[in-house]
Amino acid sequence: MEMESLRIGEILRTGQPDESVKIQGWVRTKRELKDFAFMEVNDGSSMGNLQVILGKELPNYVEILKKINTGASVAVAGVLVPSRGVGQRIELKANTVTVYGESNPETYPLQKKRHSFEFLRTIGHLRSRTNTIGAVMRVRNACATAIHTFFQERGFLWVHTPIITASDCEGAGELFTVTNLDLNKIAQKETKEIDYSQDFFGRHAYLTVSGQLEAEVMALALEKVYTFGPTFRAENSNTSRHLAEFWMVEPEMAFCDLDGDQDLAEEFLKYIFKYVLEHCPEDMEFFNQRIDNSVLATADNIINNQFERISYTKAIALLEKADRQFEFPVEWGIDLQSEHERYLAEELFKKPLIVTNYPVGIKAFYMRLNEDGKTVAAMDVLAPKIGEIIGGSQREERLEVLERRIKELGIPAEELWWYLDLRRYGTVPHAGFGLGFERLVQFMTGMGNIRDVIPFPRTPLSAEF
């Protein structure tokens, strides 16, 4: 009878001496002694490896030992025994070992030493076998699960907004075109202008940069919705915080104002950090020890402090009073720079804060104009060590005001006819926010480069794996 195999993480947590178990995984290290050998096996279910003892009495001992080099894949059946070594509670005494696939130790790119993240990016097909990237992927999974659980528990529907869209409303200028025009033919022609009416959709189409406008459509029918899907930006800047393909989370709520939006954002962040600490304690401990020693304190700070809430105008006043020079001079009307955000969250308040009511001139057309005519009902959540983590707003629900804003900004209103229709038929106050998923994982883990928190990063000149 074939024994069902267990995940190593489960064995390390709950395995008891004398239990018969089978495991499968990849060999991390092998150590040969006189009468027996050790190997450490990892199957991605935990940071810790399971130590396997291979006794000389094993059938084919010599042959197996030759095959189980770092990177080889194995199945081991045996009995759990208490570990005599430090750092582990239990180990596996092998009865049978099957080698699925060998590995050549001379050429296998992952050696026991520490590799740089830059190097690991060049072996994207293997890097998830390392401690750090494995831990990142587990925490990333926990974040995603927490996000879904949070919204599902509160009656939000997960809506799937399109990846291909025809509206470039934000005019971000960072769009990828989607086309099936014959580019070779176009290259041979002298034409200066591409005729998109001949293209697949009969118009210029793009990969989406955000699902917000479509989420608004759904919220004005289903009340509480969220998107969680890929978005794309042809960011030309090579930074440690920008990807060309990243995942975005965007809740949208009808019958909700800026206060309700702030409440949701605060509850949301606390929930996710708490969930991850509970579900990935070992990985989070690892990040705190090896990647950034403020990771646990930051999580604790977010979970246990009530977020401060101040207006943009107040934030500017506080920055003007600051006992220091900023690189970007402070005056009412500027967009807050990362140095300003970090000063407020990290040094002044020493906890997360939400800044609201930004100048109309620096925010998007759909944000609701305040009574003063100078500010909009926008909010940014700023966190120590992190800076901006969430951006959101109450949306402009008044048709005339929205039409005026669109005109002022020179946005082609005809393309937004359906968005304006939402204000013509049964408009309601509504609000939402956006969270860059990889930024969240970065902040959660302390990973310095966003390329290392997504399995297959897309950045300028790089889409190999």
Ligand code: ATP
């Ligand atoms: P930034 O100023 O950092 O470029 P943004 O103002 O362009 O951000 P938004 O348009 O508000 O960002 O997008 C919502 C969220 O998506 C941001 O808060 C951020 O977390 C995330 N985000 C934006 N651009 C990227 C990107 N290129 N790669 C990964 N995440 C991104």
Ligand code: MN
């Ligand atoms: Mn940007």
